[in-house]
Amino acid sequence: MAELAIDRGFLPAYARLDRRVQRAVDAAIGKFAQHTHAGLHLEKLAGARDPHIRTIRIDQFYRGVVLALGEQRYALLNVLPHDDAIAFAVSRRFTVNQALGVLEMRDQAGIEEFAKAPPQPATEGLFDGVSTADLVRLGIDPDLVPLLRLISTDQQLESLGTRLPETQLDVLSGLASGLSVEDVWAEVADRIVSGVDTDDLLTAARRTPERVAFVSGPVELAAILAHPFDVWRTFLHPTQRDIAYRESYSGPALVTGSAGTGKTVTGLHRAVFLAQRLPDDGSKVLLTTFTRALADALSRQLFRLTADPAVRARIDVISVDKLAYQIAARGKPVTIADDEVMDRLWEVAASSGPTYINRAGRTTRFSPTFLRREWEQVILAQRLTSLQAYRDAPRKGRGEGLRAAQREQVWVAIDTVVRELAKRRLRTHTQLADEAAAIARQSPPPYRHVIVDEGQDLHPAQWRLLRALVAPGPNDMFLLADPYQRIYDSHVSLAQLGIEVRGRTRRLTVNYRTTHEILDLSVRVLNGAGAVGLDGETDTLRGYRAITRGDHPVLASHNSRDGEFEALIERVGTWLEQGVEPHAIGVAARTGQLVKTIGKTLSDAYIPVADDKRGVDGVRVATMHRLKGLEFQCLAVVGLDEAVLPAPNAVASAVEDPHAHLQDLQRERCLLFVALTRARDVLYLSHSGAPSSLLPEHR
Numbered sequence: 001m002a003e004l005a006i007d008r009g010f011l012p013a014y015a016r017l018d019r020r021v022q023r024a025v026d027a028a029i030g031k032f033a034q035h036t037h038a039g040l041h042l043e044k045l046a047g048a049r050d051p052h053i054r055t056i057r058i059d060q061f062y063r064g065v066v067l068a069l070g071e072q073r074y075a076l077l078n079v080l081p082h083d084d085a086i087a088f089a090v091s092r093r094f095t096v097n098q099a100l101g102v103l104e105m106r107d108q109a110g111i112e113e114f115a116k117a118p119p120q121p122a123t124e125g126l127f128d129g130v131s132t133a134d135l136v137r138l139g140i141d142p143d144l145v146p147l148l149r150l151i152s153t154d155q156q157l158e159s160l161g162t163r164l165p166e167t168q169l170d171v172l173s174g175l176a177s178g179l180s181v182e183d184v185w186a187e188v189a190d191r192i193v194s195g196v197d198t199d200d201l202l203t204a205a206r207r208t209p210e211r212v213a214f215v216s217g218p219v220e221l222a223a224i225l226a227h228p229f230d231v232w233r234t235f236l237h238p239t240q241r242d243i244a245y246r247e248s249y250s251g252p253a254l255v256t257g258s259a260g261t262g263k264t265v266t267g268l269h270r271a272v273f274l275a276q277r278l279p280d281d282g283s284k285v286l287l288t289t290f291t292r293a294l295a296d297a298l299s300r301q302l303f304r305l306t307a308d309p310a311v312r313a314r315i316d317v318i319s320v321d322k323l324a325y326q327i328a329a330r331g332k333p334v335t336i337a338d339d340e341v342m343d344r345l346w347e348v349a350a351s352s353g354p355t356y357i358n359r360a361g362r363t364t365r366f367s368p369t370f371l372r373r374e375w376e377q378v379i380l381a382q383r384l385t386s387l388q389a390y391r392d393a394p395r396k397g398r399g400e401g402l403r404a405a406q407r408e409q410v411w412v413a414i415d416t417v418v419r420e421l422a423k424r425r426l427r428t429h430t431q432l433a434d435e436a437a438a439i440a441r442q443s444p445p446p447y448r449h450v451i452v453d454e455g456q457d458l459h460p461a462q463w464r465l466l467r468a469l470v471a472p473g474p475n476d477m478f479l480l481a482d483p484y485q486r487i488y489d490s491h492v493s494l495a496q497l498g499i500e501v502r503g504r505t506r507r508l509t510v511n512y513r514t515t516h517e518i519l520d521l522s523v524r525v526l527n528g529a530g531a532v533g534l535d536g537e538t539d540t541l542r543g544y545r546a547i548t549r550g551d552h553p554v555l556a557s558h559n560s561r562d563g564e565f566e567a568l569i570e571r572v573g574t575w576l577e578q579g580v581e582p583h584a585i586g587v588a589a590r591t592g593q594l595v596k597t598i599g600k601t602l603s604d605a606y607i608p609v610a611d612d613k614r615g616v617d618g619v620r621v622a623t624m625h626r627l628k629g630l631e632f633q634c635l636a637v638v639g640l641d642e643a644v645l646p647a648p649n650a651v652a653s654a655v656e657d658p659h660a661h662l663q664d665l666q667r668e669r670c671l672l673f674v675a676l677t678r679a680r681d682v683l684y685l686s687h688s689g690a691p692s693s694l695l696p697e698h699r
């Protein structure tokens with residue numbers, strides 16, 4: 001097959017076509033493959049901004065747009081109805097970035113139009129702090145600089161940005177979002193090329209895997225076209241590619257990046273890359289994540305990324321809890337204590353437990369939540385098995401100190417719960433992970449590589465288990481985590497668990513999921529607070545940015561829950577009428593009780609609601625916790641009332657423990673952040689009565 005290239009923009013265009021036109025496109029591509037493109041009437045266009053652009057006939061109505069790269073190589077750019085194809089073809093111009101040597105597409109006609117009615121000069125330009133020399137050093141085309149000097153708002157950049165080459169827009173949005181020239185330089189420095197030949201499109205195309213994919217055979221081509229919506233399979237951001245396809249990391253590597261930056265995508269590519277290199281001797285990659293639902297989602301994505309059964313067979317995709325269960329149970333059934341049972345046990349322990357005098361001078365008891373967290377975050381986290389060990393143990397991150405006598409009382413209260421669990425032959429997932437880790441340490445490590453997604457919420461016992469499953473060495477562990485999405489209570493220092501990532505941490509900053517407007521609101525929920533990462537360093541959201549624009553999120557205020565739910569039914573109904581698939585719609589609320597009521601309310605209104613247990617497809621209604629890791633085209637987050645969020649029972653009293661209080665509030669903020677960043681295109685928020693204090697001032 002003649003070598004053919006596919007431009008990133010071709011896939012969504014192909015995806016939009018009906019099957020009949022797709023078949024005609026396949027046939028046209030087939031002719032290319034047989035070296036018969038002469039017969040396809042590659043047409044040059046009068047008035048084209050780029051002499052290398054051609055169009056080809058697909059059928060009576062459609063034309064393909066093609067770029068002649070040189071040396072008889074062609075890249076498929078777009079396929080559109082005839083007039084649109086011509087308009088597209090004459091307006092675009094391909095250039096080679098003078099700093100990075102990559103192939104870039106600009107909407108030249110659009111830029112000319114923008115230049116005809118440029119923004120009025122303002123007192124402060126968006127790029128005043130960046131010299132022309134620096135802009136050019138970062139790969140901005142010199143002819144664009146005068147226009148950029150007129151830009152003073154994000155909106156103006158957005159308006160011009162859609163017409164600019166993507167790489168350059170990436171640099172400019174990084175600068176506009178607060179990154180310094182040096183920060184942006186650090187992001188692009190590895191890719192700077194010397195001696196760029198700006199006339200050589202073919203070499204430039206080969207340097208641009210994020211936008212041009214060369215396919216050498218019909219199988220590869222068919223595999224790409226089979227999933228045209230999944231652009232991430234073929235086209236990675238250069239940073240994602242660099243991270244996922246690095247030959248070797250000398251030890252555990254940590255990839256951070258906030259919501260939607262492609263951590264999962266990067267982890268999937270890494271899993272396939274590593275699995276492809278494993279010998280056929282039973283060596284395996286473990287790809288694990290927080291919950292079963294997320295592991296199922298990973299499996300589905302992995303399935304789309306590689307069709308090779310041998311590669312798939314070398315990757316085990318399994319949730320951490322299930323993994324722990326399999327190892328610890330060793331084939332015998334183990335009963336896990338569910339939340340209801342545990343809540344009851346902690347309540348009993350707290351109500352009959354020790355009293356103490358709090359800061360306000362009142363006699364009080366340790367709350368069920370306090371005891372549970374003390375058990376999980378101090379005792380299980382450090383594997384403390386005696387009162388003596390607990391008495392001497394540090395209680396990092398646990399707020400108020402405990403005197404020795406109090407520790408003894410707390411230990412006794414917790415011990416009643418542990419004994420009761422043992423008596424009833426019940427165990428928690430964390431206990432199971434601890435047992436599994438102990439077992440795993442005694443056996444030869446079963447995996448060659450371990451990849452962990454959603455790592456921010458794993459408990460130290462789970463990390464100990466994962467550490468024991470792979471021998472320390474190059475490429476042993478590849479970890480993906482976002483400290484801003486930590487919604488459970490684990491505070492982990494990887495180094496203390498024998499997982500040393502220093503010198504091997506990378507950060508992703510471009511959000512591919514969410515629009516600029518949704519991201520802006522979501523980030524404001526975090527209120528500027530920093531978050532400490534798994535490596536013990538304070539993470540930053542600097543440079544975190546979205547690449548698409550959309551409508552502003554809607555915040556609807558209601559006086560009553562009934563009114564709020566009526567509006568929700570109408571909103572979801574409208575999305576369905578607009579053709580959004582039910583499974584692409586999510587509805588989230590803070591509490592299980594609200595979720596139950598919403599599910600029933602929507603069902604009563606004849607809206608299909610997903611039910612995994614019964615295998616029913618539909619709109620997903622779930623708690624904010626359950627939405628972790630998922631995404632929806634349209635998302636409603638409702639019940640955002642003052643009395644519901646932050647959840648009163650999830651936040652320690654400020655009087656009793658100010659440190660825990662602040663920590664709990666931050667966790668609730670992160671929870672709302674996780675929920676809001678699940679939205680791809682449309683976000684709808686509502687509350688009844690007074691709004692939640694966590695909602696930022698609505699702009």
Ligand SMILES: Nc1ncnc2c1ncn2[C@@H]1O[C@H](COP(=O)(O)OP(=O)(O)OP(=O)(O)O)[C@@H](O)[C@H]1O
Pocket residue numbers: 231232235236237240257258259260261262263264265266482485511512513628629630631677
């Ligand atoms: N290079 C890419 N090209 C196109 N789409 C991408 C790319 N990388 C990621 N995406 C898309 O962006 C969305 C977010 O990606 P992903 O789920 O991997 O991010 P994440 O960092 O794991 O998110 P979160 O932490 O919020 O769960 C997905 O829809 C994914 O397909």
